[in-house]
Amino acid sequence: MTTSPASPAAAPSSSGERPASTATGPAGTTGPAARSARRWRGLLAPAAVLAALALLPYSALEIPVLLDGPVNSPGSLQLLALCLVFGGLALGYDLMFGRTGLLSFGHALYVAGGAYGTQLAMTELGLGLFPAIGLALAGGTAAAVLLGAVSLRGLALGGIGFAMVTLAFAQAGSIWVQRNPGGLTGGEEGLPLHTDGVPAALVGVENTANVYWLALAYLALTAAVVWTAVARPVGRVWQGIRDNEQRVSVLGYDPFRHKLGVFVLASALGVLGGALHLLVTAGATPRSSTPEFTLTLLVMVVLGGSGTRWGPLIGGVLFTFLDQRLAVLASSDLVHGLPGALRAPLSEPMVILGTLFVIAVYAAPGGIASIRRSLTWRRGEETR
Amino acid sequence: MSTLVLLTLTGLGLGALYFLIASGLALIFGLMDVLNFAHGAFLTVSAYAAWRTAETVGGTGGLALAVLVGTATGALLAIVVELVLIRRLYGRPREQILVTVGLSLAIPALVQAVWGADSRPFPVPDALSGTVSVLGAQVPVSRFVLIAVALAVLAAVTLFLSRTRYGLIVRAGVEDRAMVTALGIDVTRAFTLVFAIGGALAGLAGVLGGLYFGSLSPHQGTSLLVFAFVVVVIGGMGSIPGVALSALAVGLVQQYANYYVDGYGDFAVVVLLAAVVLARPAPRLAGGVA
Numbered sequence: 001m002t003t004s005p006a007s008p009a010a011a012p013s014s015s016g017e018r019p020a021s022t023a024t025g026p027a028g029t030t031g032p033a034a035r036s037a038r039r040w041r042g043l044l045a046p047a048a049v050l051a052a053l054a055l056l057p058y059s060a061l062e063i064p065v066l067l068d069g070p071v072n073s074p075g076s077l078q079l080l081a082l083c084l085v086f087g088g089l090a091l092g093y094d095l096m097f098g099r100t101g102l103l104s105f106g107h108a109l110y111v112a113g114g115a116y117g118t119q120l121a122m123t124e125l126g127l128g129l130f131p132a133i134g135l136a137l138a139g140g141t142a143a144a145v146l147l148g149a150v151s152l153r154g155l156a157l158g159g160i161g162f163a164m165v166t167l168a169f170a171q172a173g174s175i176w177v178q179r180n181p182g183g184l185t186g187g188e189e190g191l192p193l194h195t196d197g198v199p200a201a202l203v204g205v206e207n208t209a210n211v212y213w214l215a216l217a218y219l220a221l222t223a224a225v226v227w228t229a230v231a232r233p234v235g236r237v238w239q240g241i242r243d244n245e246q247r248v249s250v251l252g253y254d255p256f257r258h259k260l261g262v263f264v265l266a267s268a269l270g271v272l273g274g275a276l277h278l279l280v281t282a283g284a285t286p287r288s289s290t291p292e293f294t295l296t297l298l299v300m301v302v303l304g305g306s307g308t309r310w311g312p313l314i315g316g317v318l319f320t321f322l323d324q325r326l327a328v329l330a331s332s333d334l335v336h337g338l339p340g341a342l343r344a345p346l347s348e349p350m351v352i353l354g355t356l357f358v359i360a361v362y363a364a365p366g367g368i369a370s371i372r373r374s375l376t377w378r379r380g381e382e383t384r
Numbered sequence: 385m386s387t388l389v390l391l392t393l394t395g396l397g398l399g400a401l402y403f404l405i406a407s408g409l410a411l412i413f414g415l416m417d418v419l420n421f422a423h424g425a426f427l428t429v430s431a432y433a434a435w436r437t438a439e440t441v442g443g444t445g446g447l448a449l450a451v452l453v454g455t456a457t458g459a460l461l462a463i464v465v466e467l468v469l470i471r472r473l474y475g476r477p478r479e480q481i482l483v484t485v486g487l488s489l490a491i492p493a494l495v496q497a498v499w500g501a502d503s504r505p506f507p508v509p510d511a512l513s514g515t516v517s518v519l520g521a522q523v524p525v526s527r528f529v530l531i532a533v534a535l536a537v538l539a540a541v542t543l544f545l546s547r548t549r550y551g552l553i554v555r556a557g558v559e560d561r562a563m564v565t566a567l568g569i570d571v572t573r574a575f576t577l578v579f580a581i582g583g584a585l586a587g588l589a590g591v592l593g594g595l596y597f598g599s600l601s602p603h604q605g606t607s608l609l610v611f612a613f614v615v616v617v618i619g620g621m622g623s624i625p626g627v628a629l630s631a632l633a634v635g636l637v638q639q640y641a642n643y644y645v646d647g648y649g650d651f652a653v654v655v656l657l658a659a660v661v662l663a664r665p666a667p668r669l670a671g672g673v674a
Contacts, residue, residue: 103478103481150658150661150662153661153662153664160413160417160419160621161617161661163419164419164613164614164616164617165617165657165658165661167610167613168610168613168614168617168653168654168657169654169658171607171610171650171654172650172651172654175650175651176651179647291606291610292489292603292606295421295485295488295489296489298482298485299485299486299489302482344494344497344498345494345497347497348493348494348496348497349493350489350490350493351490351493351494351497353489353490354486354487354488354489354490354491354493355486355490357482357485357486357489357490358469358483358486358487358490361473361479361482361483361486362472365479
């Protein structure tokens with residue numbers, strides 16, 4: 001029952017690549033052989049990370065302060081799965097923000113669309129989980145094409161116009177969700193996961209590992225899509241739009257079509273992430289539809305390092321982890337015993353995270369990824 | 385008929401509230417290209433400061449004092465934020481947005497930590513809690529207060545911009561910041577001033593919002609901010625008369641649609657926004673970068 005989709009696939013690929021890279025590692029020559037070696041080495045780190053993450057549910061390691069129970073306890077796995085989902089969401093969001101320079105404040109619309117869409121397709125249409133996700137994905141993509149086209153017209157007012165129009169659409173969605181039309185969305189309460197439609201292997205505390213692997217698969221898929229797309233010619237055009245849109249259009253590329261393309265792709269990844277969020281948290285919450293949700297995605301991306309390979313992923317994972325753990329800390333006796341002036345800020349994780357973010361904008365403008373890069377530069381082995 | 389009158393006056397009151405928030409946003413954006421996400425946080429903090437004042441003092445005098453305290457809180461907060469955080473980031477609009485985004489997350493959370501997540505009743509003095517009969521409709525007095533204040537603010541801001549030296553610098557800065565700097569005028573002082581004005585108006589809006597809704601909550605400012613953004617986009621960035629007209633339109637559309645289309649006022653506003661965005665002439669190349 002606990003055969004994971006991710007771990008058998010990951011283990012051989014990582015073991016298969018390791019010899020290839022050690023054989024060509026010291027070679028500093030150029031040419032096709034070295035280029036293919038570099039490509040293999042580029043795959044090595046993701047494969048190793050994927051394998052390590054896939055094996056986590058087999059580890060009973062206790063990490064005292066960071067996790068409440070052993071790594072493979074349901075509580076810890078659920079927390080880690082949530083971190084992975086947000087890592088994927090941040091990576092998808094960065095496709096617009098960091099790679100193309102589009103500042104959208106409406107990404108939550110698609111995440112909530114994925115969560116509520118999947119749930120409603122299961123309850124109202126009686127679909128199974130995966131057809132329901134497919135339907136939500138199709139609907140979300142169609143909506144992204146339409147709303148994206150309208151939002152991009154907002155660019156007539158500069159990048160800010162786009163930001164505000166996407167924000168307004170997302171706000172409309174958020175209000176719709178919270179108003180509970182026809183008892184569909186559950187209003188402020190949200191909806192508990194409709195477990196009848198979900199395969200038995202993904203339901204219940206004892207199956208948390210499977211949900212975790214599914215979240216990992218989502219993250220791996222998102223990373224594969226994002227990293228492949230930005231390495232292709234279309235990714236270069238996105239980068240060109242970010243750096244100098246006028247020049248891109250002079251070169252004969254249509255900026256509008258490329259921007260709409262990246263908007264739709266990012267939104268589709270967001271819808272998928274929303275469906276995973278529904279599964280991991282066992283419910284759809286109206287919080288996932290609010291503008292604050294998009295803002296936290298933005299914070300994750302910037303904290304990690306926008307426009308970088310690993311930055312958004314790391315930012316999403318770390319932010320979510322801190323958010324969840326600080327919330328636990330806030331309700332602990334330790335914080336309740338503090339005097340008022342200290343207790344108040346500590347009892348709301350967002351106070352700490354927001355402040356941390358403001359400091360980070362000054363102290364580490366490129367995010368966590370830039371700190372690492374400046375360290376490798378100092379070591380004199382700039383590999384990019 | 386009486387319903388229509390009530391809806392119109394309520395819509396005008398709401399429009400007045402939007403105008404107070406959006407005018408500060410539009411000034412700040414027009415002059416500095418800063419999309420101030422912390423504006424809603426200014427509003428929230430001011431509203432809570434005003435609420436504490438009104439609770440302690442009580443009555444109409446308490447409300448008057450609360451208006452002063454709220455406005456001052458907003459202005460002070462804005463000045464501090466501008467001097468300490470925004471000033472270092474001029475010429476980097478993206479970082480400026482990010483900093484205000486950080487504040488917009490942290491400050492309401494702090495307010496929530498101190499005063500709780502639940503909404504609190506805002507003390508409305510007896511003189512303002514009644515209704516006035518207009519053409520057969522019973523209209524709450526607070527609507528008129530809002531409309532009057534918004535008109536006064538519109539007049540004051542217009543006078544400030546057209547008749548004073550600083551207003552001239554601000555207008556010139558909105559038009560072409562580089563040119564003003566080249567003429568040897570210190571624009572940064574105008575930046576601080578405009579931020580202070582925007583903060584003060586947000587503070588005022590916080591107090592009046594408490595009056596209008598009769599309650600206040602930590603995230604009220606943020607949700608009002610979204611509609612203020614819509615108003616700014618519809619009104620054209622950086623134009624005060626444009627913002628006033630669009631605030632009016634948004635407030636009225638929201639109220640009418642809420643009543644006649646069964647609670648779908650917020651959607652009507654978004655549809656209006658989409659229509660305006662689509663109807664605008666095609667994108668100017670490299671427009672609005674200044």
